[in-house]
Amino acid sequence: MNILEVEQLSIWDQHSGKALVHDSSFQLRKGSCLAIVGESGSGKSLTCRALTRLNPKSLAQSGKIVFKGIDLTTLSEAEIRQKRGKEIAMIMQNGMSAFDPSCVVGVHFRETLGQHLGWKRRVADDHMIKAMERVMLQKPVELLRKYPHELSGGMLQRMMIALAIVLEPDLIIADEPTTALDTISQYEVIQQFLLLRQTIGSSMIFVSHDLGVVRQIADEVLIMRSGEIVERGTTHHIFTNAQHEYTRYLMATRATLSDHFRQLMEGS
């Protein structure tokens, strides 16, 4: 069964009329992980944000986005807001900039949990602390009282994952969640993603430059190039039997970067 069906999604700039994503259709099976791969500027982030209508107003979109049987494009602003975070959660690329720099990080979690579940501060903190322990964060009580700049990118990344564990969304969208991290933190974060899928069984869209990571985590892969999907298939198929020349090019260039990473993964 498909949890998400995107039909003919197009995104364009309203001022210039320039098409940024063109006629893209894809499906996501319940419980599976879809990786979106492609070079910088190919429209991966735009596609991810378009799913919950988070692109800036200057961009327009058309097409259907059917999530659990409901077309998200027909929902009102208030209705889609209730789905954001609760049913479709986003994990940001750069943890350091994903939190309000003038508030301790606990504020974001309290606000989000209060919004969706009506929890008071105490209850929200208790749940966050339990979830943070599960993603191997030490001293969670103190972490909640830290400002973003006092924490590392990997820690913040795991805190976002912890929030997702509490909210148990049906779909998690992770837009290059490991790009800003060093290799060790990358490894830890990927472990948490694998764990996250096991524990709450959510489906996942995983954007990444790093084919080594994609191979570990994804069931299916979409290859995007300048706003269009050029190839798709199961991870195994893409890695062994790529048809499109652009995919083969991506395969050839990835190797050196992720060698160290693969050593880590295989050593575990």
Added chain:
Amino acid sequence: MSIYIVKRMVLAFLLLIIISLITFAFINLSPLNPAVVVLQAQGIPDTTEELIRQTEQQFGLDRPFFVRYLDWGMACLQLDFGHSYVTNQPVWSTLGPAFVNTFKLTLVSSIAIMIVSVVLGVICALQVGKKVDKTVRGIAFILTAMPSYWLAALMIWYFSVKLDWLPTSGMDSYRSYILPVLIITISYAGIYFRNVRSSMLSNMNKDYVLYGRASGLKESVVMMHILRNSLQVAISIFCMAIPIILGSTVVIENVFAWPGLGSLSIRAILSRDFPVIQAYVLILAISFVIFNAISDMINAAMNPRLRNGL
């Protein structure tokens, strides 16, 4: 945070000492012998050696530099800035009330400037690129390009003379404040609201706003975070505007015959009344240092990253 406050206060204190030393030195390094200036200021034409020595003794001008500086500094702390060379009155007896008058005008104007800058800045940022934004920015551009004395004359002519709604000059009731405050506000808020606007705009494009929305937070909650981060600019504006206006009310005070520091300092400078000039410069410098420190502390309270900067 408390460590930051202590550090910042120590820094402010050091600055004050340096500034007072410089102020004192400048006045004393002036090529004119102060004793001669005193005599001239008092209208005595013949300055004999005898008379000069007498005057030096009378004003303690014959003692070493640092002794005089320490004496002067201690006295300043008690608001004793010596006696005017011209009137022989204690400096503070004329400077004090003038300072209070200017400070009142400055404070009211700064509050007005902050409110107007924030309101316009926020509105323009929310409506960026739309008609409201363009109109406000256009009008602000024209208004700030006009010289303030010309604007003042125009407004006096219209509101005070033609319509007879407001007093033309002086400082009699709250109505006397309206025109001067309006003109000062126009010339500063027209510049400062752009800072609020651009700070809002840059915050609206930050990742934390996207993550807040993506987490399903209400637009009002997201907006509070944007404001919280943008308003640091507003507080800096407020704290920086006070000393700047304090030091630049000369034109407005002269147009509106406001009995403040501006008019007083001009008179003091023209008659070379050193103790008054010294006190005036010192007061301005002190308010710069103090309001700068306050602004830094408030900003550090709001933006934790700044606390490590000192």
